[in-house]
Amino acid sequence: MPHERQRGALIRDLDRIVRRLAVSSDDAEMREEIRRLTGIMALADATRYVAARVHRIPVGSDVNRFLAGMGAMENERYRQRFRVTKAQFAHILARIEAHPIFHNESRNPQRPVRFQLAVALNRLGRCGNGASKGDTALHFRIGDGTVLLYTERVIEALLALEAEVIKWPDASERREHAQFMDVTYRLKGCVGMVDGSCIVLATRPAVSGSDYFCRHRRYGVNITAIVDHRRVFRFTCVGWPASRHDNFVFEQTPVFQHPARYFSAFEYVIGDVAYTLSPNCMCPYKLPAANQRDNAEFNLALSRGRVGVEHVFGLLKNRFMSLKGIPIQVFRAEDFARINKWIRTCCVLHNMIKMFGDDEEGVNEVVDGHVVGGNGVAGVSVGSGRGFREILKGYVINK
Numbered sequence: 001m002p003h004e005r006q007r008g009a010l011i012r013d014l015d016r017i018v019r020r021l022a023v024s025s026d027d028a029e030m031r032e033e034i035r036r037l038t039g040i041m042a043l044a045d046a047t048r049y050v051a052a053r054v055h056r057i058p059v060g061s062d063v064n065r066f067l068a069g070m071g072a073m074e075n076e077r078y079r080q081r082f083r084v085t086k087a088q089f090a091h092i093l094a095r096i097e098a099h100p101i102f103h104n105e106s107r108n109p110q111r112p113v114r115f116q117l118a119v120a121l122n123r124l125g126r127c128g129n130g131a132s133k134g135d136t137a138l139h140f141r142i143g144d145g146t147v148l149l150y151t152e153r154v155i156e157a158l159l160a161l162e163a164e165v166i167k168w169p170d171a172s173e174r175r176e177h178a179q180f181m182d183v184t185y186r187l188k189g190c191v192g193m194v195d196g197s198c199i200v201l202a203t204r205p206a207v208s209g210s211d212y213f214c215r216h217r218r219y220g221v222n223i224t225a226i227v228d229h230r231r232v233f234r235f236t237c238v239g240w241p242a243s244r245h246d247n248f249v250f251e252q253t254p255v256f257q258h259p260a261r262y263f264s265a266f267e268y269v270i271g272d273v274a275y276t277l278s279p280n281c282m283c284p285y286k287l288p289a290a291n292q293r294d295n296a297e298f299n300l301a302l303s304r305g306r307v308g309v310e311h312v313f314g315l316l317k318n319r320f321m322s323l324k325g326i327p328i329q330v331f332r333a334e335d336f337a338r339i340n341k342w343i344r345t346c347c348v349l350h351n352m353i354k355m356f357g358d359d360e361e362g363v364n365e366v367v368d369g370h371v372v373g374g375n376g377v378a379g380v381s382v383g384s385g386r387g388f389r390e391i392l393k394g395y396v397i398n399k
Contacts, residue, residue, distance in 0.1 A: 007044060014041040062141070063115055070118065082118060083125035083319050084353060091356045092158075092349070093117055099157035111150075115140075119147060120154035124346060127321040128202075155345045162344060165351045166233050168255075168262055173228075178267065180229045185305035186396045187282075192234055192269040193309035194281065196224040196246030199238075199323050199343050205330035214242035221336075223343055224249045226269055227312045232354050233347050239340045247275050256281070268388075270306045277385040282392065298393040312350075319353075320346040 014037055021034050070078070071086075078086055096102075097113040104110065123136050133147040140147070169177065174191040181190040198220040205212050205219060212219045220242035226235040240249045250271075255262050259280045268280045277283045284290065284299040317323045323346055328339050 007047070011041055011044050014044070063111055066140070067112065067114060070114075081125075082121045084121065084349075088353050088356055089117070089121070092352055095161060095352070096154070096157040099160060101153050101156050116150040117154055119150040121349075123147065123151055123327075124320045124322050124342075124349070127324045131322040131325070131327045133327075155341050158345045158348050159341060161352075162348050165348050165355070166236060168234055169228065171264060174264065174267060177228045181305055184229075185301055186399045187270065187301060187305045188392070188395055189266045189268055190270055190282070190305060191263070191267045192226040192228055193306045194224070194226045194250060194269045194271045194275065195306070195309040195313070196222055196249055197313045197317075198242040199223055199339075200325050201330070201339070202325040202327050203329050205336075207330055207333055207336075208241075209330075211241040211243055216242075218242075221339060221343070222246070222249050223347075224253065225309065225312070225347070226255065227309045229308060230354065231308060231312050231315065232351050233312070236344065236347050238343045238347075239336065245274065250275060250281075270302055272303075272306060277389060279385050279388050281385070282389060294393060294397055298389075298396050301396045316346060316350050320349065322346075 018034055018037050018041065021030055021037075073081070075085065078089075082089060084092065093114055096117070102110060102113045102116070110116070119136060119140055119142070122139070123131050123133075126135075129135050133144045136147045137144045142150075169191065177191050178189050181187040198214050198216055198218065199222075200218050200220045201212065203219070209219065212221065214220055221238065222240040222242050222244055224237040224240075224246060225233055228234050235253070235255055237249060237253050240252070250256050255269075256278075259278075263280050268282050270282045273284050273286055275281055275283050282302065284302050285292075285295040289295050290299055323343065326339055326342055328335060328342065330336060330339070
């Protein structure tokens with residue numbers, strides 16, 4: 001059901017009262033009351049805001065003081081408020097400030113892009129009431145609608161970079177990833193890790209709500225992603241209901257349906273036991289076969305390599321904590337598109353931060369001084385996922 005605005009509800013109620021009074025009585029006093037209510041209704045119709053607008057600030061000194069205060073903040077406090085370092089903030093700002101959405105022909109110029117970005121990052125990085133438009137409006141001393149406007153502008157500007165920031169690795173990059181996985185985990189030919197995760201919604205969707213209720217007993221949407229050894233997103237699929245199985249969602253992606261476009265010979269991604277085994281998706285052995293010694297050793301190597309995608313989801317949700325309860329109410333199908341954009345924007349920001357230079361210790365791993373040959377395993381037939389796994393297991397155990 002569409003969400004009714006307060007002003008529209010007021011006008012509707014006044015109109016209903018006036019119509020009833022006009023029918024019920026011809027008394028002079030009643031006619032005077034009708035004229036009074038009609039005047040109130042006309043005033044409400046001509047007024048944009050029903051409630052008084054508080055905490056309004058001009059586009060001048062107060063904003064400039066806030067921006068100056070941002071620059072003077074301690075680094076730890078800065079990261080706590082905006083979820084990025086000062087250098088990372090400047091990098092993101094430089095990438096989006098030329099976007100046309102921040103420039104218009106109006107006589108009233110927009111507030112600085114830096115201020116709008118600060119509002120959006122503050123909201124993306126907080127959960128619960130902290131991510132609400134009201135709490136954000138109070139902190140930045142702007143209107144509730146302005147909070148939504150700034151957030152939408154920044155999201156649009158960042159999503160314009162999505163194809164550049166989140167892209168499938170080319171052959172050279174895949175060889176680099178495969179080399180790292182071979183040296184570190186003995187997983188020759190692995191070019192990524194795949195997994196799905198539930199992005200929680202703060203409220204139950206009014207549209208098909210039961211479809212979005214997942215096994216964690218929360219309402220949410222699914223994100224399925226493939227990441228590389230640098231903890232960078234290489235592919236994302238966002239928007240399926242969280243009740244859908246991870247393997248089902250993966251099977252709807254072009255990576256699964258058209259593997260020749262994404263993989264060279266003997267290349268694959270690794271997933272957990274929930275995924276379907278194929279030549280391009282290696283999975284652990286299931287019970288009871290997992291109890292065999294060689295299979296258990298292979299499963300351990302696979303799990304050690306695959307856990308990287310779990311780390312990425314953890315980094316993403318802990319940096320942008322709004323993903324633990326997205327503060328967007330779903331009253332119509334179009335609201336799901338806003339939620340998907342919110343999630344995709346956080347993924348874009350994650351990659352921008354990682355590519356610029358992350359400040360998390362122990363995350364960016366590199367391999368130096370190791371030269372490994374091609375990704376292929378001699379004599380392997382990739383016609384069967386089971387056959388390929390058996391050959392890969394022999395390589396893992398004997399290396």
